[in-house]
Amino acid sequence: MNSVAPKLYADDVSLVMVVLDTNPFFWTTSSLPFSKFLSHVLSFLNSIMLLNQFNQVVVIATGYNSCDYIYDSSLATDHGSENGKMPALCSNLLQKLEEFVIRDQQLRKDGSGEGLPSSLVSGSLSMALCYIQKVFRSGPLHPQPRILCLQGSPDGPEQYVAIMNAIFSAQRLMVPIDSCYIGSNNSAFLQQASYITGGVYLKPQQLDGLFQYLSTVFATDLHSRRFLQLPKSVGVDFRASCFCHKKTIDMGYVCSVCLSIFCKHHKKCSTCGSVFGQAQADASGSSRKRKISET
Amino acid sequence: MNNGEERRLNGGAEEDDDDEDEENGGGLEAWERAYADERSWESLQEDESGLLRPIDNTALQHAQYRRRLRTATTTARIQKGLIRYLFIVIDLSRGAAEMDFRPSRMAVVAKQVGAFIREFFDQNPLSQVGLVTIKDGVSHCLTDLGGSPESHVKALMGKLECSGDSSLQNALDLVHGYLNQIPSYGVREVLILYSSLSTCDPGDIMETIQQCKKSKIRCSVIGLTAEIFICKHLCQETGGSYSVALDESHLKELILEHAPPPPAIAEFAIANLIKMGFPQRAAEGSVAICSCHKEAKVGGGYTCPRCKARVCELPTECRICGLTLISSPHLARSYHHLFPIVPFDEVSLSLLNDPHVKLPKACFGCQQSLLNAGNKPNLRVACSNCKQHFCLDCDIYIHESLHNCPGCESARHSKQETPTEG
Numbered sequence: 001m002n003s004v005a006p007k008l009y010a011d012d013v014s015l016v017m018v019v020l021d022t023n024p025f026f027w028t029t030s031s032l033p034f035s036k037f038l039s040h041v042l043s044f045l046n047s048i049m050l051l052n053q054f055n056q057v058v059v060i061a062t063g064y065n066s067c068d069y070i071y072d073s074s075l076a077t078d079h080g081s082e083n084g085k086m087p088a089l090c091s092n093l094l095q096k097l098e099e100f101v102i103r104d105q106q107l108r109k110d111g112s113g114e115g116l117p118s119s120l121v122s123g124s125l126s127m128a129l130c131y132i133q134k135v136f137r138s139g140p141l142h143p144q145p146r147i148l149c150l151q152g153s154p155d156g157p158e159q160y161v162a163i164m165n166a167i168f169s170a171q172r173l174m175v176p177i178d179s180c181y182i183g184s185n186n187s188a189f190l191q192q193a194s195y196i197t198g199g200v201y202l203k204p205q206q207l208d209g210l211f212q213y214l215s216t217v218f219a220t221d222l223h224s225r226r227f228l229q230l231p232k233s234v235g236v237d238f239r240a241s242c243f244c245h246k247k248t249i250d251m252g253y254v255c256s257v258c259l260s261i262f263c264k265h266h267k268k269c270s271t272c273g274s275v276f277g278q279a280q281a282d283a284s285g286s287s288r289k290r291k292i293s294e295t
Numbered sequence: 296m297n298n299g300e301e302r303r304l305n306g307g308a309e310e311d312d313d314d315e316d317e318e319n320g321g322g323l324e325a326w327e328r329a330y331a332d333e334r335s336w337e338s339l340q341e342d343e344s345g346l347l348r349p350i351d352n353t354a355l356q357h358a359q360y361r362r363r364l365r366t367a368t369t370t371a372r373i374q375k376g377l378i379r380y381l382f383i384v385i386d387l388s389r390g391a392a393e394m395d396f397r398p399s400r401m402a403v404v405a406k407q408v409g410a411f412i413r414e415f416f417d418q419n420p421l422s423q424v425g426l427v428t429i430k431d432g433v434s435h436c437l438t439d440l441g442g443s444p445e446s447h448v449k450a451l452m453g454k455l456e457c458s459g460d461s462s463l464q465n466a467l468d469l470v471h472g473y474l475n476q477i478p479s480y481g482v483r484e485v486l487i488l489y490s491s492l493s494t495c496d497p498g499d500i501m502e503t504i505q506q507c508k509k510s511k512i513r514c515s516v517i518g519l520t521a522e523i524f525i526c527k528h529l530c531q532e533t534g535g536s537y538s539v540a541l542d543e544s545h546l547k548e549l550i551l552e553h554a555p556p557p558p559a560i561a562e563f564a565i566a567n568l569i570k571m572g573f574p575q576r577a578a579e580g581s582v583a584i585c586s587c588h589k590e591a592k593v594g595g596g597y598t599c600p601r602c603k604a605r606v607c608e609l610p611t612e613c614r615i616c617g618l619t620l621i622s623s624p625h626l627a628r629s630y631h632h633l634f635p636i637v638p639f640d641e642v643s644l645s646l647l648n649d650p651h652v653k654l655p656k657a658c659f660g661c662q663q664s665l666l667n668a669g670n671k672p673n674l675r676v677a678c679s680n681c682k683q684h685f686c687l688d689c690d691i692y693i694h695e696s697l698h699n700c701p702g703c704e705s706a707r708h709s710k711q712e713t714p715t716e717g
Contacts (some may be wrong), residue, residue, distance in 0.1 A: 120706075123704035127705065130692065130693070162699045165631050196624060235576055237575065265568055
């Protein structure tokens with residue numbers, strides 16, 4: 001569609017993959033209504049498109065039961081407004097978003113109604129990475145990709161392995177994952193994602209000014225970031241949680257075969273089934289156990 | 296015109312396109328390319344209009360890739376040795392100066408070992424590597440077992456000169472001495488890159504091989520010349536693999552085969568629980584003296600949870616109390632070995648050509664159209680769990696790098712089947 005002369009693809013052309021949290025369980029409890037949040041985000045997306053004519057925006061909705069692409073600026077036919085109504089970006093996106101939310105809700109009815117209010121970030125991150133991989137495949141001239149997570153729902157512990165896989169793949173591709181977390185507590189997953197991939201993690205203090213946060217921090221392209229003082233991480237929680245009780249621990253036992261984490265000494269690994277040590281190792285194990293119960 | 300979307304893997308049809316040519320050559324200059332693929336005319340075919348074009352072998356390549364993937368995943372259920380102690384032995388004797396690999400065997404080996412070390416630590420974050428060189432019939436330990444890829448690569452690049460004979464026995468003796476000291480849960484391995492055609496030993500090498508076998512050291516050899524009996528014997532005895540590289544790309548392939556963790560054989564390494572600490576990163580502004588460099592440093596360190604000593608980098612062992620210190624992402628890096636995703640199934644041709652079946656038009660992962668020019672459905676794969684369709688490129692990316700199925704991850708009901716922490 002866009003035939004771009006090679007010279008025009010400078011290093012400040014960006015592809016922003018926006019991962020949008022649409023989890024209804026979160027938005028009903030949020031202090032910022034979803035409609036307000038959307039208007040901030042839409043203005044932000046428009047401003048990215050205005051910064052450079054070759055900038056590209058792709059939006060992926062992250063729901064409670066599913067994820068889907070809802071907007072791709074490279075597929076949009078016209079950017080002008082149709083007979084004085086909303087601009088094409090907004091109307092297309094909002095229409096797709098509405099369809100997505102309805103579909104997401106229908107999926108919930110036949111699924112079991114568990115009260116786990118996390119959204120499927122691992123799925124949308126995986127999709128975003130596949131899309132970026134396609135852009136890399138398309139030849140030597142491509143925009144600089146980055147991922148922006150606009151997240152509010154709390155972390156889902158069952159997604160831990162999948163999210164970590166996505167983070168390491170992004171790190172290998174040198175794609176930074178930025179995250180703007182709107183929920184009440186910090187998200188340990190997104191903090192790690194941004195720290196490992198070299199992105200920015202931000203938890204806005206005043207949600208009314210969300211657009212300002214987005215445009216001053218997350219609109220900057222990767223080239224300009226080198227010259228800017230962007231928010232630094234306050235500290236990342238790298239502690240692990242044990243597989244047996246899901247407790248966060250700072251000291252524990254690790255299975256030498258599969259690297260599962262346990263908070264106390266076991267005789268057999270519950271993940272890979274290997275039996276630990278012989279009689280002599282057992283003795284040391286029980287003494288270790290005693291040590292733990294003393295503390 | 297179509298800069299992004301339409302460019303296919305087999306290069307475009309335009310013969311006179313300079314960009315295309317450069318891409319196919321993988322960035323090589325014309326005179327270098329002559330060595331890379333000497334029979335370039337064999338990869339051409341004539342099309343209907345009599346024009347020459349490269350053979351469309353993406354489907355063929357993909358079939359090969361899938362076969363490899365299937366054999367890899369059938370063995371995936373075997374427990375893997377994830378904590379590895381590997382010595383890389385590099386032969387820097389006279390033979391390494393030969394120029395059949397360009398510019399020399401030594402330079403090619405050094406380059407590939409550098410790449411291998413980085414890949415190795417990416418896949419085995421808790422493992423350690425050491426470098427040993429053979430020169431003038433004696434072997435030297437270039438770097439001790441350690442976990443920092445940069446220091447190994449730097450040490451290797453600084454010591455690239457060769458002379459004298461090569462001695463397999465001296466190298467094995469040296470490595471044997473080091474590997475005997477490591478804890479019992481670790482997998483002991485030696486990877487020898489051998490450029491000579493002979494070995495000049497002070498004693499009986501068969502005894503040394505038996506010693507290695509007794510100490511459960513898995514020895515693998517990659518030869519650069521011809522097959523040598525003693526190397527083959529060594530690998531057979533100790534359970535390693537022996538291969539001979541044909542050219543540089545083959546050598547790279549052979550070396551990288553050693554990067555994924557080998558299956559753990561119960562008698563080789565005893566399963567054990569290891570006590571480990573997960574230190575927290577100290578606040579950016581705090582000042583402390585680190586125990587590794589004995590210098591006062593501002594911010595950015597980690598504190599040992601047992602003795603509260605400050606260390607600069609992870610993973611490491613606490614200098615004060617000896618606790619192994621790691622961060623949870625280090626562990627998470629190897630979890631994809633434990634929870635591999637199933638290979639996708641190829642969607643059968645009969646299903647593709649059935650007009651009554653409604654097939655997805657685009658790849659679930661990257662949204663690339665799965666229809667070819669004639670609006671006919673293209674070759675594709677489907678996940679057996681979530682039934683989503685993927686393009687062949689995404690299939691490779693998902694299994695080689697991502698290790699997540701986007702379809703399974705974006706559906707709540709299929710989540711239960713993923714083996715999370717049980």
